[in-house]
Amino acid sequence: MIPATILLAISVFCGLYLYNQSRRRAKLPPGPPRLPIIGNLHQAPADAGWVTFRNWVEKYGPLVAVDFGGTNVIIVGDYDTARDLLDKKANIYSSRPRMVMAQELVCKNQHIMFKPFEEDFLLHQRLEASVLSPRASACYTPVQDLESKQLLMNMLSSNDFPKQFERFSASVVYTTTFGLRIVTGEEWQLQTSHQCLKNMVLAGQVGAWIIDALPFLNYLPKPLAPWKKTAEDWYEVWAKLHITNLKDALRRPGWNWAKDFKNAKEAEEMTEMELAWDLGVLCDAGVETTNIQLQIFVLACLAYPDFIAKAQKELDKIVGLDRLPEFEDLEKMPYIQAVVEENFRWRHIVPAGIPHATTQDDYYKGYLIPKGSTIIPLFIAMRQDKRLFDSPLDFLPERWLGKPQANNFGYGRRVCPGRFIARNSLSIVIARFLWAFNIRSKNGKRLLVDESSFTTGFVSGPKPFEAVFEPRSKKHRRVIEESYKVADKDTARLMSQVRKMQEGVGLNPRA
Ligand code: HEM
Numbered sequence: 001m002i003p004a005t006i007l008l009a010i011s012v013f014c015g016l017y018l019y020n021q022s023r024r025r026a027k028l029p030p031g032p033p034r035l036p037i038i039g040n041l042h043q044a045p046a047d048a049g050w051v052t053f054r055n056w057v058e059k060y061g062p063l064v065a066v067d068f069g070g071t072n073v074i075i076v077g078d079y080d081t082a083r084d085l086l087d088k089k090a091n092i093y094s095s096r097p098r099m100v101m102a103q104e105l106v107c108k109n110q111h112i113m114f115k116p117f118e119e120d121f122l123l124h125q126r127l128e129a130s131v132l133s134p135r136a137s138a139c140y141t142p143v144q145d146l147e148s149k150q151l152l153m154n155m156l157s158s159n160d161f162p163k164q165f166e167r168f169s170a171s172v173v174y175t176t177t178f179g180l181r182i183v184t185g186e187e188w189q190l191q192t193s194h195q196c197l198k199n200m201v202l203a204g205q206v207g208a209w210i211i212d213a214l215p216f217l218n219y220l221p222k223p224l225a226p227w228k229k230t231a232e233d234w235y236e237v238w239a240k241l242h243i244t245n246l247k248d249a250l251r252r253p254g255w256n257w258a259k260d261f262k263n264a265k266e267a268e269e270m271t272e273m274e275l276a277w278d279l280g281v282l283c284d285a286g287v288e289t290t291n292i293q294l295q296i297f298v299l300a301c302l303a304y305p306d307f308i309a310k311a312q313k314e315l316d317k318i319v320g321l322d323r324l325p326e327f328e329d330l331e332k333m334p335y336i337q338a339v340v341e342e343n344f345r346w347r348h349i350v351p352a353g354i355p356h357a358t359t360q361d362d363y364y365k366g367y368l369i370p371k372g373s374t375i376i377p378l379f380i381a382m383r384q385d386k387r388l389f390d391s392p393l394d395f396l397p398e399r400w401l402g403k404p405q406a407n408n409f410g411y412g413r414r415v416c417p418g419r420f421i422a423r424n425s426l427s428i429v430i431a432r433f434l435w436a437f438n439i440r441s442k443n444g445k446r447l448l449v450d451e452s453s454f455t456t457g458f459v460s461g462p463k464p465f466e467a468v469f470e471p472r473s474k475k476h477r478r479v480i481e482e483s484y485k486v487a488d489k490d491t492a493r494l495m496s497q498v499r500k501m502q503e504g505v506g507l508n509p510r511a
Helices: 004-025 049-060 079-087 100-106 119-132 134-155 161-178 188-203 215-219 226-251 257-262 272-303 306-318 334-346 379-383 419-436 474-486 491-504
Strands: 063-068 071-076 362-364 367-369 374-377 437-440 468-471
Touching: 049 063, 049 071, 049 379, 071 079, 079 362, 079 374, 100 188, 100 215, 100 226, 119 134, 119 257, 119 272, 134 161, 134 419, 134 474, 134 491, 161 188, 161 226, 161 257, 161 272, 161 419, 161 491, 188 226, 188 272, 226 257, 226 272, 257 272, 272 306, 272 334, 272 419, 272 437, 306 334, 306 419, 334 379, 334 419, 419 437, 419 474, 468 474
Parallel strands: 071 374
Antiparallel strands: 063 071, 362 367, 437 468
16 A cells, blocks of 8 residues: 555646646747847837837737746737636736835835735725625716716816816715815815825836835835835825825715725724725726826817717707706717717727736646736727727727627726726716817817827826817807706715615615
8 A cells, every 4th residue: 555645745746747847838928039038128118018019919919928027928919818818817817016116115005906916905895896886886976967067067168178077087086985076176185196196107117116126125224225215205195195085084974985984894904094095096096097088088079070960969869958968868879878988999098908917827728827927908909909990090989889898997806996987977978078069179170190199108198189169059058057056066965865876776885
């Protein structure tokens, strides 16, 4: 008889042998040739990385491997591959690349978007889930209704659409999160958050911080590690903003997410500061995203104005001239829904997606995707895939009629939790804008748009451009003014209405 320990040793040995053999036989996906040691670092794009990545996808196919100085980067360039890996194998592909300066030092690991896929992340995700579910999100429409009415009203006397879109986007999330309306856009909370997000962009810049390449340097004492002081200063400002927002929200009348989170059972395992970060991040994540995606809509109006008349025909038929479009109208307006969908496809705010990371080795179609790889879901390549979309650079809402929505909000366990709120915000604003205004360029000519029309940062939006918004008639103007005048602007009452709606659909708010 062979003793059990020897049998165990043999089976472990055989297992390891087979694993190593399969790993050796498997090869990485194709990609540009590498140099010794640095790999493809010399080809790493400084900004607008998606342009280079898309060229690689065109050359090497939908799965491309590059090595940026020891970091394995896998670029995913079509919808099917993204679904197969990031959705179907979500338990392997839902982590985030390590960000020492941005996440570990500036956020003290509290930013949910950059947490690794571990129990701590799941706890924070569970905390947020109940206020962001599809059913809960459908109950925030009274807030979006009021804020979009103010948006239309403000646009009667201003063409400064980026500022007005920002106020709208901020007010929707600040109202739900903290019970605070952003009425002017000059509120100190929003201004401080701007500064913190700017700091975060600097902290997250690839190649800017030695500590990201050599994390062990963090053992150095402060005088020899100047980045620590920078990170500490940035943390202080951001943490103070989050904690003040939380405390103020708990004192405000009416229901809000801060009160709801505070009563959650998940919160019992968290510090007050962690709670404050979760709330603050939800606000931060909701402002620039919605604002920029709306600016892209205006750019599309100027570049492809033909669709406007078609949208207005549908609006006039379903809504008429005597009232604003309402949420209930949206399902009866397939063309408006197609405009929303095409807006995401034509230009997404994150053309290179938000990177994921793998937590174990994986094999796909004979290729090895090693553990710890950075995975780039290359949104722009998917959305401009000529096999799926004719004339992909053109804004053509018709292409979506009768077709299901695409994935515009990410993948697997990291899919955007604010997607239902975001889609409702975009849909009501786009419907109301098209109903209310003729939108045109200043000189009345069609705008030519190409890659150079967009900024090159991580979030990419239109570079500044001007547009004119003229009410379609005196009647339209009157309806806008009247609707805003009679709208209930009391935040506490609005949020109590939200809470009642949630109870009405069988939800059980925690405060
Ligand atoms: C047009 C608006 C928006 C767009 C296009 C958008 C898109 C995205 C995308 C692509 C991701 C990354 C998903 C992934 O990694 O696979 C994401 C993550 C996230 N979004 Fe949004 N988003 C929008 C609005 C919002 C809003 C309104 C909120 C909050 C109420 C929000 C909260 C978040 C959070 C917290 C994450 C991080 C999720 C995680 O890492 O687990 N987003 N969003």
